[in-house]
Each structure stands twice: as C-alpha cells, then as structure tokens.
Amino acid sequence: MANTELQMGHSSGRSTDNALSRDVSFSILSNQRRRYVLHHLKRVGEPTPIRNLAEQVAAWENGCGIEELTYKQRKRVYTSLHQTHLPKLDSHGIVEYERGRGVATLTERAADLDIYLQVVGRNDISWSQYYLGLASVSLAVLAAAGLGLPPFTFVADLTYATVIAVTLLISAAIHACHLRRMHLGSTEVPAELTTGRNGLLTRLLGAR
Structure with missing residues (x-):
C-alpha cells in the first residue's frame, strides 16, 4: 500500500x-x-x-x-x-x-507545518526582547544585592531569587498560551488579523 x-x-x-x-x-x-x-x-x-x-x-x-x-x-x-x-x-x-x-x-x-506566527504590534516588543530585558534587570538586581548596595540590602537574596523565579514562571506560562493561540487553525479568525492594521508579521517559525 x-x-x-x-x-x-x-x-x-x-x-x-x-x-x-x-x-x-x-x-x-x-x-x-x-x-x-x-x-x-x-x-x-x-x-x-x-x-x-x-x-x-x-x-x-x-x-x-x-x-x-x-x-x-x-x-x-x-x-x-x-x-x-x-x-x-x-x-x-x-x-x-x-x-x-x-x-x-x-x-x-x-x-x-506546525507553524505559528509571531505578530508584533508597531509599538510592542517581541518575546525575545522581553526575556532579554527581564534577564538584564534580574542580573542587575542580584549583582547590586551581592555587592551590598542600598536599598537592595534590605531584602534577603532568597527573596529576590524567589521573585525572579515566579516572574519567569508566569511569563513563560503567558508566552505558552500566546503561542498556542498563534498556531494556524487554533482560533476562529487568523491570529494576524487580530493585531489590527498596525500589526507587523515579523517571523515565521517552524516548530519542527
């Protein structure tokens, strides 16, 4: 056959x-x-x-x-x-x-073609830029706390680490939900139509 x-x-x-x-x-x-x-x-x-x-x-x-x-x-x-x-x-x-x-x-x-469209509005940032910014801020805060710079010494290092971990977890969950919505056929209307006239198709990424 x-x-x-x-x-x-x-x-x-x-x-x-x-x-x-x-x-x-x-x-x-x-x-x-x-x-x-x-x-x-x-x-x-x-x-x-x-x-x-x-x-x-x-x-x-x-x-x-x-x-x-x-x-x-x-x-x-x-x-x-x-x-x-x-x-x-x-x-x-x-x-x-x-x-x-x-x-x-x-x-x-x-x-x-398990493809999703990453659509970024004209005034928005991409997820890669968001994660880069989050990582940069997190490292800066941890470095300041490690050097004993006020006011970062008023909070325990473990608290900073916990906040960063929770923020990353929430961000990843939101990102995962967003990507599921962007897959072709997963929504009633194509996802790229929901970004409005200012939406910019920035990438076509293959999941495979």
Missing part, C-alpha cells in the same frame, strides 16, 4: 520527501492567502469546496462578512486559489485538491 501511494504521489507531481524542508515551509507560508487557506482547512477539519474556501478567504482579506462580498472579490480569490495556491499546496502533499470536484482536503503532511 505504501509503495502504491508513493507511486501515485510521484505521478501526480507531488513531492515524495518524508518531511518538508524549512525553505519549502517558509515559501508556502510567506503568502498570506495560503496561510488563510491552511487556517480555514485546519479549523474546519473536513473536505471543503473551493467556493466556500474562497469566500472565507476573501472575507478575511477584505475585512467583511461573507454576505458582504462582491462578485469581483469572490471571483478574484477563487481564480487565484484554483490556478495557483491549491495546486502548489497539492504538489507538496499538504492539501489534496480534486480539481474535478472542486474540493480541497488538508492531508496528514500538513502536520509538518
């Missing part, structure tokens, strides 16, 4: 590599429309007609409800998905696109 599936995938032009390379993953996810497609298919979890898929993607792109879309907006996305994006996803085995039926299905290989 495995050999037959490999032969079928090869004859249809699909990649037969065991795992998607980082370059391929970044190439696929560098396009917003493809991210929306993957988000919707993962959220729905079942074969989806391209018409329904195009309507949802168009609604997200235009910031409106499906019922508010114009014919031109629907048609533009439909054509793009049919001619470009779904065939590309199909060629890498991430989506099975049945052109005749006009149906797209997310495959198990999509698990290779």
Whole structure:
C-alpha cells in the first residue's frame, strides 16, 4: 500500500520527501492567502469546496462578512486559489485538491507545518526582547544585592531569587498560551488579523 501511494504521489507531481524542508515551509507560508487557506482547512477539519474556501478567504482579506462580498472579490480569490495556491499546496502533499470536484482536503503532511506566527504590534516588543530585558534587570538586581548596595540590602537574596523565579514562571506560562493561540487553525479568525492594521508579521517559525 505504501509503495502504491508513493507511486501515485510521484505521478501526480507531488513531492515524495518524508518531511518538508524549512525553505519549502517558509515559501508556502510567506503568502498570506495560503496561510488563510491552511487556517480555514485546519479549523474546519473536513473536505471543503473551493467556493466556500474562497469566500472565507476573501472575507478575511477584505475585512467583511461573507454576505458582504462582491462578485469581483469572490471571483478574484477563487481564480487565484484554483490556478495557483491549491495546486502548489497539492504538489507538496499538504492539501489534496480534486480539481474535478472542486474540493480541497488538508492531508496528514500538513502536520509538518506546525507553524505559528509571531505578530508584533508597531509599538510592542517581541518575546525575545522581553526575556532579554527581564534577564538584564534580574542580573542587575542580584549583582547590586551581592555587592551590598542600598536599598537592595534590605531584602534577603532568597527573596529576590524567589521573585525572579515566579516572574519567569508566569511569563513563560503567558508566552505558552500566546503561542498556542498563534498556531494556524487554533482560533476562529487568523491570529494576524487580530493585531489590527498596525500589526507587523515579523517571523515565521517552524516548530519542527
């Protein structure tokens, strides 16, 4: 059975590599429309007609409800998905696109794209910057306490260490919850849409 599936995938032009390379993953996810497609298919979890898929993607792109879309907006996305994006996803085995039926299905290989988007607002800082700042302040406080500089001598070193540890634990918990929300398909609306017009897509990071 495995050999037959490999032969079928090869004859249809699909990649037969065991795992998607980082370059391929970044190439696929560098396009917003493809991210929306993957988000919707993962959220729905079942074969989806391209018409329904195009309507949802168009609604997200235009910031409106499906019922508010114009014919031109629907048609533009439909054509793009049919001619470009779904065939590309199909060629890498991430989506099975049945052109005749006009149906797209997310495959198990999509698990290779266990990707989250780290979106940073224009006036916000990234988590890496936050942890760097937290570590710098913590080291400065511990150094001052170790040198006996007032007012840091008024509190025991163990208290400082406890406060730092608790702060780090809370920060890590919040960060973990934030990352879960940023995974494609984990929320009703793509996470990058919730950052507003000033949101900046700063990184695409692979969990694998």
